[in-house]
Amino acid sequence: MAGKVDCEKLCPLWPCEDPSEFKGVWVVAEADENGIHEASLQMLTPARKIAEKLGSDVTGVLVGYNVKQYADEMIKYGADRVIVVDDPAFEMYAPDVYGDAVVQLAKKYKPEVILVAATMRGREMAPYIANTLRTGITADCTDFDVDEKTKDVLLIRPPFGAIMLAYIKTPLRRPQIGTARPNVFPLPPRDDSRTGEIVEEKVEPRKPRVRLVKRQIIPRSEVPIEKAEVIVSGGKGVGGPEGFKLLEELAKLLGGVVAGSRKAVDAGWIPHEKQVGQTGKSVKPILYIAVGISGAAQHMFGVREAGVVAAINIDPEAPIFKQADYGVVADYREVIPAMIELLKKAREKGSLEEVLAATKQT
Amino acid sequence: MRIVVGIKWVPNTQAVRFDPKTGTLIREGVPSVVNPHDLPAVELALQLRDRYGGEVIAITMAPPSAMKGLEHVLGMGIDRAVLITDRAFAGADTLATSYVLAEGIKKIEKDIGKVDLAVFGQETIDSSTAHIGAQVASWLDWPYIYYVHKAELAREGVLLVERRLEDRVEWYEIELPGVISVAMKALKPRPVSLIRKIRVKQENPVIVWTNKELGLDTRCIGLKGSPTIVSKVTFTPEVPRKKVVYKPRDGLDAAVWLLEQLAKDEKAGKVIERAVRGEF
Numbered sequence: 001m002a003g004k005v006d007c008e009k010l011c012p013l014w015p016c017e018d019p020s021e022f023k024g025v026w027v028v029a030e031a032d033e034n035g036i037h038e039a040s041l042q043m044l045t046p047a048r049k050i051a052e053k054l055g056s057d058v059t060g061v062l063v064g065y066n067v068k069q070y071a072d073e074m075i076k077y078g079a080d081r082v083i084v085v086d087d088p089a090f091e092m093y094a095p096d097v098y099g100d101a102v103v104q105l106a107k108k109y110k111p112e113v114i115l116v117a118a119t120m121r122g123r124e125m126a127p128y129i130a131n132t133l134r135t136g137i138t139a140d141c142t143d144f145d146v147d148e149k150t151k152d153v154l155l156i157r158p159p160f161g162a163i164m165l166a167y168i169k170t171p172l173r174r175p176q177i178g179t180a181r182p183n184v185f186p187l188p189p190r191d192d193s194r195t196g197e198i199v200e201e202k203v204e205p206r207k208p209r210v211r212l213v214k215r216q217i218i219p220r221s222e223v224p225i226e227k228a229e230v231i232v233s234g235g236k237g238v239g240g241p242e243g244f245k246l247l248e249e250l251a252k253l254l255g256g257v258v259a260g261s262r263k264a265v266d267a268g269w270i271p272h273e274k275q276v277g278q279t280g281k282s283v284k285p286i287l288y289i290a291v292g293i294s295g296a297a298q299h300m301f302g303v304r305e306a307g308v309v310a311a312i313n314i315d316p317e318a319p320i321f322k323q324a325d326y327g328v329v330a331d332y333r334e335v336i337p338a339m340i341e342l343l344k345k346a347r348e349k350g351s352l353e354e355v356l357a358a359t360k361q362t
Numbered sequence: 363m364r365i366v367v368g369i370k371w372v373p374n375t376q377a378v379r380f381d382p383k384t385g386t387l388i389r390e391g392v393p394s395v396v397n398p399h400d401l402p403a404v405e406l407a408l409q410l411r412d413r414y415g416g417e418v419i420a421i422t423m424a425p426p427s428a429m430k431g432l433e434h435v436l437g438m439g440i441d442r443a444v445l446i447t448d449r450a451f452a453g454a455d456t457l458a459t460s461y462v463l464a465e466g467i468k469k470i471e472k473d474i475g476k477v478d479l480a481v482f483g484q485e486t487i488d489s490s491t492a493h494i495g496a497q498v499a500s501w502l503d504w505p506y507i508y509y510v511h512k513a514e515l516a517r518e519g520v521l522l523v524e525r526r527l528e529d530r531v532e533w534y535e536i537e538l539p540g541v542i543s544v545a546m547k548a549l550k551p552r553p554v555s556l557i558r559k560i561r562v563k564q565e566n567p568v569i570v571w572t573n574k575e576l577g578l579d580t581r582c583i584g585l586k587g588s589p590t591i592v593s594k595v596t597f598t599p600e601v602p603r604k605k606v607v608y609k610p611r612d613g614l615d616a617a618v619w620l621l622e623q624l625a626k627d628e629k630a631g632k633v634i635e636r637a638v639r640g641e642f
């Protein structure tokens with residue numbers, strides 16, 4: 001017996017270990033030439049919450065080449081310590097090579113929890129880490145909690161559409177591993193006065209069996225939706241590509257970008273990389289204007305972190321009105337041109353208040 | 363080349379409805395389909411075979427009803443199919459599923475011949491974890507790459523793939539045998555040929571393996587072989603919102619009201635102000 005685990009009952013391919021020997025919450029971070037990805041820093045938010053409930057602390061883990069310089073960033077955002085593997089052997093990313101480095105560290109330090117941001121690389125690497133450690137993994141968590149009695153971490157995710165939430169436990173195995181999509185959790189407040197330990201580690205890099213032969217950065221002419229502060233988002237109700245031109249005009253005036261629902265993407269009015277929702281992206285604009293979107297749970301899943309949600313929908317019964325801050329029951333084809341007109345006038349006059357007051361009088 | 367492609371027979375989630383009275387999902391009468399994100403994987407495997415020769419074998423771990431899904435991809439041109447089915451596999455999480463699939467691939471190697479490449483879809487529409495590809499690679503100890511859009515042989519035993527991440531396109535060479543996961547919508551799947559489907563059915567190439575054939579330790583499969591368990595299921599809590607709804611006289615009235623609310627709003631006010639100043 002290893003603690004509460006009966007080794008005889010366990011799959012013999014898994015190491016039999018006592019869960020109570022595992023301590024601490026890890027965030028495995030992703031870094032590139034621009035530093036640590038914001039999505040990885042966001043994971044420090046749930047990591048702190050779990051660590052508090054477990055009475056434990058938070059460790060950042062950073063693997064790569066020339067990455068040591070960024071380690072301190074994780075401390076500023078809430079890590080208590082950062083384990084860094086900085087080695088030319090990790091100049092090229094390969095999911096199994098990077099994953100194996102984390103596996104070696106996890107075998108040495110025995111963390112209780114490992115969180116990974118579900119960026120594309122994170123989604124690629126995290127299941128390899130979990131499987132190689134022969135433990136469970138829960139993808140795309142939207143929340144975490146701790147079972148008061150057993151101290152098991154509850155990894156919470158929407159299993160089937162976004163209507164229901166499943167609470168997933170890993171009672172007999174450690175570490176407990178979970179990923180969360182970018183922007184599902186807010187960035188923790190940055191605190192420049194925070195200090196913490198930076199531990200430099202060495203691992204035995206495994207021989208890569210893939211080779212990066214070329215890479216090309218995709219030039220971006222505009223802000224991607226996950227970074228935008230204003231989003232004008234269109235759904236099936238927009239009716240076609242001409243409607244999206246109107247949304248585009250409003251978005252430009254507001255300094256924002258256009259996005260869409262899955263139905264708008266499926267209709268081909270907007271590309272998939274601009275889809276908001278469970279199978280698209282989570283966004284965190286200050287203002288999200290939903291136009292001709294009914295408000296399905298899978299769509300609204302993507303706007304949990306939006307500051308303000310406004311809705312324009314012709315149907316007073318549309319579920320979006322119960323999930324928006326400000327809703328107008330109207331045809332967008334009448335509302336949006338009027339908004340564009342008013343904003344243009346306001347910009348000329350230098351005051352929206354005046355323009356609105358004058359309009360109300362006529 | 364011998365290529366194995368993993369497919370899953372899933373309920374069409376688009377058709378699943380929710381009963382707010384009972385708080386349950388209504389799955390009755392919901393038709394199943396081959397996971398749509400597996401079809402580009404099937405297409406890529408078929409294109410490689412068409413170009414370099416060899417065969418493509420579909421594999422699924424599923425209840426017997428998944429035979430229909432295998433027939434579908436056989437109709438697309440898959441050469442043979444393996445259905446791994448046993449009550450002992452029920453309740454598997456992704457670790458236990460990937461274990462059985464990896465053992466299935468090993469048995470294909472033993473019974474049929476060396477496998478050069480295992481191809482998976484990016485994710486399924488019913489669980490969308492995107493775990494299986496990496497986990498199978500971990501069990502087999504093969505190299506792997508996700509989000510593949512194109513693949514060709516660079517030379518004997520080395521596959522060159524193009525893959526796309528958020529902000530970049532990358533070209534990787536993978537030593538075979540290896541695993542790739544094909545990006546959603548990366549390729550347009552070819553249609554099912556009815557004649558093929560009928561012919562293939564007559565020749566009956568679907569191989570069925572239960573755990574008798576695989577002989578896996580029951581502690582490593584199904585529910586017992588799954589480290590994760592679902593402890594409860596609840597409604598998704600609502601995000602608190604103001605929920606102010608206005609019924610305007612006309613479009614202009616609506617525009618005035620909405621802009622007024624937004625300008626007054628603590629958070630949105632800032633962006634409206636900026637828009638008026640034209641400063642971004």
Ligand SMILES: Cc1cc2nc3c(=O)[nH]c(=O)nc-3n(C[C@H](O)[C@H](O)[C@H](O)COP(=O)(O)OP(=O)(O)OC[C@H]3O[C@@H](n4cnc5c(N)ncnc54)[C@H](O)[C@@H]3O)c2cc1C
Nearest residue numbers: 235236237261262277278279280292293294298299314332
């Ligand atoms: C597993 C799963 C994952 C999913 N993932 C996503 C996802 O990531 N993102 C996503 O968006 N969806 C997703 N969906 C689909 C989702 O369930 C909905 O089908 C979809 O969001 C509906 O899109 P919509 O609101 O544009 O269309 P509809 O639901 O058809 O709504 C159109 C709305 O437009 C209104 N309208 C019509 N004309 C006008 C007009 N002239 N002016 C104003 N309003 C008008 C109508 O009243 C209606 O409310 C997913 C579904 C499943 C099962």
Ligand SMILES: Nc1ncnc2c1ncn2[C@@H]1O[C@H](COP(=O)(O)O)[C@@H](O)[C@H]1O
Nearest residue numbers: 368369422423483485486491492493494
């Ligand atoms: N039961 C299964 N049998 C065969 N292949 C599967 C099975 N489940 C998942 N896959 C494959 O793994 C991919 C990723 O699935 P998932 O990790 O469930 O999102 C799918 O696109 C399929 O190619």
